[in-house]
Amino acid sequence: MASSTVENYLKQLYLEQRAEDGQMIAMGRIAAAMGVVPGTATSMVKALCDSGLVEYEPRAGVRLTTKGETLALHVLRRHRLVELFLVKVLGLDWSDVHAEADALEHAISDNVLERIDDLLGHPTVDPHGDPIPTRKGHVHEPRRMSLADCEIGVAQKITRVLDQEPEFLRFVGRQGLMPGTTVTVEKRDVAAEAVVVRVSKRDGVSLGLAAATKILVETR
Amino acid sequence: MASSTVENYLKQLYLEQRAEDGQMIAMGRIAAAMGVVPGTATSMVKALCDSGLVEYEPRAGVRLTTKGETLALHVLRRHRLVELFLVKVLGLDWSDVHAEADALEHAISDNVLERIDDLLGHPTVDPHGDPIPTRKGHVHEPRRMSLADCEIGVAQKITRVLDQEPEFLRFVGRQGLMPGTTVTVEKRDVAAEAVVVRVSKRDGVSLGLAAATKILVETR
DNA sequence: ATCCAGACTTTGATTAATCAAAATAATAAT
DNA sequence: ATTATTATTTTGATTAATCAAAGTCTGGAT
Numbered sequence: 001m002a003s004s005t006v007e008n009y010l011k012q013l014y015l016e017q018r019a020e021d022g023q024m025i026a027m028g029r030i031a032a033a034m035g036v037v038p039g040t041a042t043s044m045v046k047a048l049c050d051s052g053l054v055e056y057e058p059r060a061g062v063r064l065t066t067k068g069e070t071l072a073l074h075v076l077r078r079h080r081l082v083e084l085f086l087v088k089v090l091g092l093d094w095s096d097v098h099a100e101a102d103a104l105e106h107a108i109s110d111n112v113l114e115r116i117d118d119l120l121g122h123p124t125v126d127p128h129g130d131p132i133p134t135r136k137g138h139v140h141e142p143r144r145m146s147l148a149d150c151e152i153g154v155a156q157k158i159t160r161v162l163d164q165e166p167e168f169l170r171f172v173g174r175q176g177l178m179p180g181t182t183v184t185v186e187k188r189d190v191a192a193e194a195v196v197v198r199v200s201k202r203d204g205v206s207l208g209l210a211a212a213t214k215i216l217v218e219t220r
Numbered sequence: 221m222a223s224s225t226v227e228n229y230l231k232q233l234y235l236e237q238r239a240e241d242g243q244m245i246a247m248g249r250i251a252a253a254m255g256v257v258p259g260t261a262t263s264m265v266k267a268l269c270d271s272g273l274v275e276y277e278p279r280a281g282v283r284l285t286t287k288g289e290t291l292a293l294h295v296l297r298r299h300r301l302v303e304l305f306l307v308k309v310l311g312l313d314w315s316d317v318h319a320e321a322d323a324l325e326h327a328i329s330d331n332v333l334e335r336i337d338d339l340l341g342h343p344t345v346d347p348h349g350d351p352i353p354t355r356k357g358h359v360h361e362p363r364r365m366s367l368a369d370c371e372i373g374v375a376q377k378i379t380r381v382l383d384q385e386p387e388f389l390r391f392v393g394r395q396g397l398m399p400g401t402t403v404t405v406e407k408r409d410v411a412a413e414a415v416v417v418r419v420s421k422r423d424g425v426s427l428g429l430a431a432a433t434k435i436l437v438e439t440r
Numbered sequence: 441a442t443c444c445a446g447a448c449t450t451t452g453a454t455t456a457a458t459c460a461a462a463a464t465a466a467t468a469a470t
Numbered sequence: 471a472t473t474a475t476t477a478t479t480t481t482g483a484t485t486a487a488t489c490a491a492a493g494t495c496t497g498g499a500t
Contacts, residue, residue, distance in 0.1 A: 005457065027478060040458055042479055047456085059465065059478060089309070090335040100332055107327035112320055115310040225487065247448060260488055262449055267486085279448060279495065 004106040007075045009034060009044055010053060013064050014072035018141065024061030073137040078105040078113055080126035080133075085116050087127045094127040094178070095169035128169075129160030129179035129216065145219075147195055148212035152185045156217035163214045175205045177215060188212075224326040227295045229254060229264055230273060233284050234292035238361065244281030293357040298325040298333055300346035300353075305336050307347045314347040314398070315389035348389075349380030349399035349436065365439075367415055368432035372405045376437035383434045395425045397435060408432075 002010070012033045016025045031041035049056040053068035064072060082101040086092040092100065108116075114135070117123075124140075125131055133139040142159075150156050158181045161172055172178060176199050186196045186204050193209040222230070232253045236245045251261035269276040273288035284292060302321040306312040312320065328336075334355070337343075344360075345351055353359040362379075370376050378401045381392055392398060396419050406416045406424050413429040 003456075028476095031478095036457090037459055038478060039460085039480075044457075086332065090332060090339065092332070092335065096331070100329055103327045103329070104324070104332075107323045109320055109323070111316070112306065112310060112312070112324075115312065119310065223486075248446095251448095256487090257489055258448060259450075259490085264487075 002071060005044070006048065006051075006053070007071070007106055009048060010064065010068055010072040011075045011079070013054065013062065014069060014076065017064060024057070024063050026061050030062065070137045073133040073139060075105055076139075077133040077135070077137075078108050080130055081113060081116050081120070081123075082108065083126045083128070084120055084123055084132070088120060095166040095173065097127065098164040098166075125160075125179070127179075128162075128164065129158070142218075144216055146213050147183075147185055147197060147207075147215045147217060148188070148209050150185060150217050151219065152188060155182050155184050155220045157182050157220050158215060159218045160216040161214060162216065168211075168214070171211075172215070175199065175207075176202075177205070182220060183217070222291060225264070226268065226271075226273070227291070227326055229268060230284065230288055230292040231295045231299070233274065233282065234289060234296065237284060244277070244283050246281050250282065290357045293353040293359060295325055296359075297353040297355070297357075298328050300350055301333060301336050301340065301343075302328065303346045303348075304340055304343055304352070308340060315386040315393065317347065318384040318386075345380070345399070347399075348382075348384065349378070362438075364436055366433050367403075367405055367417060367427075367435045367437060368408070368429050370405060370437050371439065372408060375402050375404050375440045377402050377440050378435060379438045380436040381434060382436065388431075388434070392435070395419065395427075396422075397425070402440060403437070 009030070013025060013030060016029055016033060017023075020029075027038060027041050027045065030045070031038045034041060034044075036044075045054060045056050045062050048054045048062075048068065052065060053071065054062050054064055056062045079101045082104045083094075083097040086097040086100055087094050117135075123132060131139050131141060147156070158177055158179050160179060161169065161177075163169070177183065177197070181199065184198045186198050188195045188209075190209070194206055195209060195212040196204040196206045197212075198204050229250070233245060233250060236249055236253060237243075240249075247258060247261050247265065250265070251258045254261060254264075256264075265274060265276050265282050268274045268288065269282075272285060273291065274282050274284055276282045299321045302324045303314075303317040306317040306320055307314050337355075343352060351359050351361060367376070378397055378399050380399060381389065381397075383389070397403065397417070401419065404418045406418050408415045408429075410429070414426055415429060415432040416424040416426045417432075418424050
């Protein structure tokens with residue numbers, strides 16, 4: 001059995017790998033992501049390598065093996081199903097569930113997880129729009145188009161919010177920019193790093209380019 | 221924050237203390253209950269003593285302090301609410317939930333726990349009839365009367381089953397002796413260590429005295 | 441009173457995960 | 471090409487939890 005620590009490293013490696021698009025992940029990144037000093041990451045990654053969960057080239061970086069990726073996806077499945085469960089069944093606020101799920105994802109058996117999956121009706125995305133890997137460890141990560149680069153003046157459906165920080169999520173919720181909502185980008189000023197978005201009939205919400213990048217959409 | 225290990229020792233100490241009726245608990249008992257060698261229990265108990273969670277007298281035994289008992293009751297509250305939740309909301313079998321709850325009880329935040337409590341309507345007992353401690357850490361442990369010592373020929377309501385072994389629980393379930401059921405003890409042969417119980421209109425179920433001791437009742 | 445058996449404690453090692461700080465390699469700047 | 475900067479790896483220690491095995495009580499049995 002993989003320890004919680006091992007599961008967390010694998011999950012984080014998977015997320016970094018997605019963000020960095022398949023390259024080897026620099027040791028500094030994973031150390032920062034895990035909140036440990038670099039030396040700790042080095043020795044942990046070596047151990048993961050010995051277990052066949054990652055490939056590790058000293059001074060080049062680290063990459064998940066197929067085995068490691070499968071395990072990472074199982075952890076991610078638990079995490080995201082738990083998040084949705086906490087929102088849908090227990091009524092927690094979507095800005096809180098990330099932290100709760102980080103604890104629960106290591107304590108849930110397959111048996112319990114599948115009951116949760118049944119209860120939720122085999123959902124495909126969590127409350128932030130992140131895709132839920134299947135039992136077999138498959139994920140559909142669709143092409144990424146955000147409020148920062150989608151077409152202007154055309155109706156867009158918000159599908160995903162790429163930041164788990166409670167503060168950001170509360171902001172998004174306040175502005176009604178949660179997954180499922182239909183919006184239109186009114187103008188985008190790259191120099192000023194500002195994007196103005198119209199939500200339903202209300203007047204435009206303006207947000208920074210960095211924030212806009214974290215809100216993914218799909219043309220309706 | 222108390223580690224899962226510390227929480228488990230406290231929970232076990234509480235349960236042993238209930239079973240042994242307030243005496244000091246022998247180190248051998250707690251070692252056996254935790255499944256560790258005696259030396260491990262000694263050093264762990266010393267650590268608990270340093271944290272003010274137990275009183276420890278070398279070669280005399282160990283006893284929870286008020287602080288330790290409060291913490292133990294919080295763990296037990298989590299355990300029992302989770303058990304009931306697993307049965308009522310996720311539909312797990314009552315013979316499986318003990319093991320599941322052992323893992324989950326350390327990963328559940330107060331916030332999530334209180335939502336579960338709300339969802340279940342502030343229950344007072346878990347699926348085995350064990351009382352659920354309140355948020356403040358109070359438990360009502362009623363006087364214990366079992367199928368082995370209750371009055372014969374009088375209707376009794378089963379209130380509690382004192383064994384978490386899946387095999388025993390499945391037997392109890394098969395015979396319809398779960399908490400809530402009304403039964404009557406027909407005869408009891410102490411020499412033969414046998415008890416015959418009538419469940420509803422069906423014919424008598426006979427069980428050993430040891431098993432009868434583990435099924436608590438309350439005269440209707 | 442002495443001895444013995446069983447319960448308990450000590451001691452020394454081990455494993456997983458971590459940090460601090462020193463050493464090393466690779467990259468960028470002059 | 472040499473130097474300076476930065477990332478990474480090593481080394482040595484630490485903490486929590488554990489075991490194995492050796493040592494020590496203590497309460498009966500003789």
